[in-house]
Amino acid sequence: MNTMVEVMDKTTGAISSADLAQDRPSAATVGDVTVADPRMTCRDVDVWYGAKQAIKGVSLDIGKNEVLSMIGPSGCGKSTFLRCLNRMNDTIDGCRVTGSIKLDEQDIYDKALDPVPLRAQVGMVFQKPNPFPKSIYENVAYGPRIHGLTNNKAELDELVESSLRKAGLWNEVKDRLDQPGTGLSGGQQQRLCIARTIAVSPEVILMDEPCSALDPIATAIIEELIDELRANYSIAIVTHSMQQAARVSQRTAYFHLGDLIEVGETNQIFTNPQHRLTEDYITGRFG
């Protein structure tokens, strides 16, 4: 561990760019990036947008039945990193990913691997709720239909119901499944998107600031839901709200300008951060 330097000058207030430049060479992550029971393992991941490097040598594991939150100031690369985990970055021109990302020992950037089934295994919930302009039922049935997960209408009905139940939306929408999903409230739309993701039974769910467009009540419902989902899925969540990270996650990773600065138990990160940048961020001095 090379935390001594940072720990020693924790006393300084604002961060100057000289400090940051000084931090750069010693960008090795503070804390243990591995977990005992990993579902996804990332090693030395670099991401480039054209000539600009957005992620610099990040290594990080996502454990089974764990919620991993990623925090950091805007533009720190946490969303970019998240989008690497199910190859959503493939749709962006000029984006290049190196290093290794494995899902259950399978390299997801393997040339032979088709990203399409991968995305059924690693689902994603976006910042802004994006239900399809179809009925609530069709929104949830969309994934099972394209993957042929059910054999008949009855099975599909059952899958839709169980997905909506898991997303905590069933009781609110069971009488109006044929109405457009876009007509729901923001929080309900986001839960519909989660139900849609659950319906294809992924192993990992990625969430990119899922509550940033929601009010506090809807946020609380979704956070509760995330905690319940942990029983069956691995979840990686990007959030701008440190309270949210503290409430929902077991492990927290702090990103800064493309570097993974510190990883650790959420409790430890928020009560006893080891790296000065982490401390500055969570105490609100920076970012």
Added chain:
Amino acid sequence: MYSWILMLVVLAAMAGAYQIGRRRAIASAGGPTRIKQLHSLPTYYGLYAALWAGLPALLLMGLWVGLQDQIVIGLVTSHLPNEMVAGLSDGRLGLLINDIRNLATGNIVSAEVTPEIQTAADQYNRLNRLAQWAMWAVVLAVALAGLAYAWMRTQPRLRARNRVESTFTVILILFSSIAILTTLGIVLSVLFESLLFFQKVSPLEFFFGTNWSPQIALRADQVGASGAFGAIPLFTGTLMVSLISMLVAVPIGLLSAIYLSEYAHRQVRAIAKPTLEILAGIPTVVYGFFAALTVAPFIRDLGLSLGLDVASESALAAGLVMGIMIIPFVSSLSDDVINAVPQSLRDGSYALGATQSETIRRVVIPAALPGIVGGILLAVSRAIGETMIVVMAAGLSANLTANPLDSVTTVTVQIVTLLTGDQEFDSAKTLAAFALGLTLFLVTLTLNVIALSIVRKYREQYE
């Protein structure tokens, strides 16, 4: 003393008034350092003065130029000897006035120049000259009075900006109403001519008759041309040609739009899209002779080799070429609505493990469908109203047929043939053109209204 010189003078006066108003405002505030005292910026006081100096004067001048000739002619005719005017019909009187006017301006006169006419012409010239001078004097006086009024009103408390802006609003309203009033005027004139037509031919015959033969007798004793105005063959012909063209344009346009917006690489798109839109820039007359000289003979030969009897001016040829012309409408409008589907919907679909084609078929196209339908309806109304291609390629015989290899005629073609050449403007034949035009207008208007409301509804969904 031409009027346009006066106009320039008034414009110059406006420029001067602008400067004067501006200076006056600054002076009334107590110098350039204290313009904060003014309600508006000095520029607005300048514009205020310029508007007062220019607008009333220009309006008066327009009125004067419009009415001067009428008043002068009125005065001249009232001074003509009674025995000359008495008992003249309006037409004859008009001829007489024309003679006077011609004589006055030095043109050739149709009748012999009598002393009375000579006097009248002299009087006409004298009055006109007088009126010119009077106009100069009055207009300039009004301009000066306006400037003086603005000068007196200019003080720091004057809300010059509000005045100027509301004046400009009124001017903008006037200009935009020109377009609306013109449309209204065209509709009304077509409507009245159509009513005249329906007095001669019953609407029942026109809308439900199956025999179209608009030749009518020019003289009472002429035989063999009684005239029949059953427009059904025209409607079916129009429908058939439009249908064929849409069968060509919709699949090609839609599929190319999907390729361009979803699959094409950015560089391909940058070249292919403008190229496709060049099709829309080709004059329809070029499409017309392409249809008549290349496509129609080709189809005819093809039909012959297959043992089919194809008319040399078949509905198929006109429809095919019209379809090609409409491709860019469909593709460009569809491309726009497909691009308007938010990326987040595509991401949502990809994140569920959908392939690109599944995403397009199940998410993008359904989301864009209302807009695509709107675009297609606009294209249909374009096809129905298209004239040049069908004039050149579809023929004139009003066959009531469902065979696309046969020759048909369309509403637009018949309007053209009814109105070209020397025609009487009160015969049923020419009036029929207006009735056809009105029908066409109502159909395309309805289509456009439906299409635009669909497109608008769709736009609201994502904003």
